[in-house]
Amino acid sequence: MRFRKLITGITIVGLMALGGCSSKKASKSPDVKHVGVLQVVQHPSLDKAYKGFKKGLKESGFVEGKNLKIDYQNAQNNQDNLKSMSEKLVNEKSDLILGIATPAAQSVANATQKIPTVVTAVTDLKAAKLVNSDEKPGRNITGTTDMVSIKRQIKLLLSIVPKAKTIGIMYNAGESNSKIQADLATAALKKAGVKVLIKTANTTNDVQQVTETLASKVDGIFVPTDNTFDSAASVVGKVVKEKKVPLVASSVDQVKTGGLASIGIDYELLGEQTGKMAAKILSGKAKPANMPVEKAHDMKLVVNKSMAKALGIDPKSIKAPK
Template identity: 85%
Template sequence: MRIKKIIMGMALTSLLLLSGCSNKKSGSTATVKHVGILQVVQHPSLDEANKGFKEGLKENGYVEGKNLKIDYQNAQNSQDNLKSMSEKLVNEKSDLILGIATPAAQSVANATQDIPIVVTAVTDLKAAKLVNSDAKPGRNVTGTTDMVSIDKQIKLLLSIVPKAKTIGIMYNAGEANSKIQADLAVKALKKAGVKVLIKTANTTNDVQQVTETLAGKVQGIYVPTDNTFASASSIIGKVVKEKKIPLVAGSTDQVKTGGLASIGIDYEALGKQTGKMAAKILDGKAKPKDMPVERATDLKLVVNKKMAKALGIDPASIKAPK
């Protein structure tokens, strides 16, 4: 009888051990995964992307404080910070690193070719030299793009100011993603027979002067999803309200603080989409090199009603272009 009990006990112990080994393959276990996050600067769109990323991980079994440890780094738009923070996350031997916005994504990609990387809020991963192609990244990097239809955003602006002769574009020429969008906007405006006036700023300190100068020479302004200008969106909002100039932004978040309207993406949803991709990598079910770059699934029209009324525009008259 005693031998029988010993055998049963050993069998039970074996089952428990096997169960533990099996559970370690899932995101719902006590096995702690280390994830590094590098965000280029703090502003609403990128903050929402970061929030959504954590939600995406949580929905797939990775909960911060339980089986997930996150090291969050914010470079505050400093190239020196980007480099040192990237190296820190790599040296900590993170299981996965998230790069939020193009400069952060490029920085972590330059720091490691071994650790899996996912990125978000990047306009063109191929142009940024992060992947070989969207369909087949071929490297240790994949993620989500925030590229939307620039044509639709320009059509939206021209529908608000149909008699405009000159439209202004503001962006940081040092941001590769902004340059891509600005070039597309120029092409769309020239096709529509509208003159274009471009002003750039390298830092947030220059944004107010650039906005004031441009607002006095144009009938409408377009700002792509630019981190420098997004960080100063409230300043921009004050200027365009005072000058009575409609501004269409590349980001819906910027509309809330400084723009009139946008047709764009929900950055929290985009971040969540990225988090789900990261979970698959952490689960060992996929590798970045084989995971196609994903786009936002939903676009939405956002109108700042208070800004519209301040500009003498009926908010209901602003419609999404077809």
């Protein structure tokens, strides 16, 4: 009798153990890919990049609720959040991680050198020390760059204000992607014989004062793709409209909210490209180390017609330079 009870007890324990194993397997089925997403801050361009990323995955056969689970994290531009959220996504053993914007991408890179990672809305992956080169990343990271032709942006601005003597540049000096573009813009303006005045803002709280100070001293303003200024685009727009100063930005969304024109990137399409790259990695068709960094397929001239009219400029007179 005691022997039978002992056997029964062992059987029950064994079944419970097997049940526990099966539940663990069910929680992370090999048929469901787990993707972690870290976005540096919430603003239109980056939100669209994430939306496009999911669309690119879906078009490639990875659908949320079916064979895909996404853990989305937004650091709200906080360095401590970036670190803890990156570690969370790594500890959860994601099959792939997406970093949206340079600070998020760098934080993920610091957290893992093994988990396949794609990034988007990053201006220069090599300068950010994410890849060995754009052609041969050589590590666990690849993705898409939002670098635009700064020379064309400056030509666009100077075509709008051909008699400009001084052009202002605004950006957050703490964002390496912004500084790269600001340096290129400065070089292009000096080559054109135009004086450059630079102002920087460390937080969105500084943006209004910086914009007001700069707008009162220049004939036009250039803003690179910059998370701080993108997040405060409406504030910038209000100031430049009042001061009657044309603003050209690298970000299309910055222009739609508070600028005049841009030859820029559609971040949703850029995110979609990134999603399709991620799908190739998840399906085992490619590895980040061998996937060249991709540029935006399409760049277009975007003009804020209401801003143009407020500045007394005919929107049709604004043309994309070659």
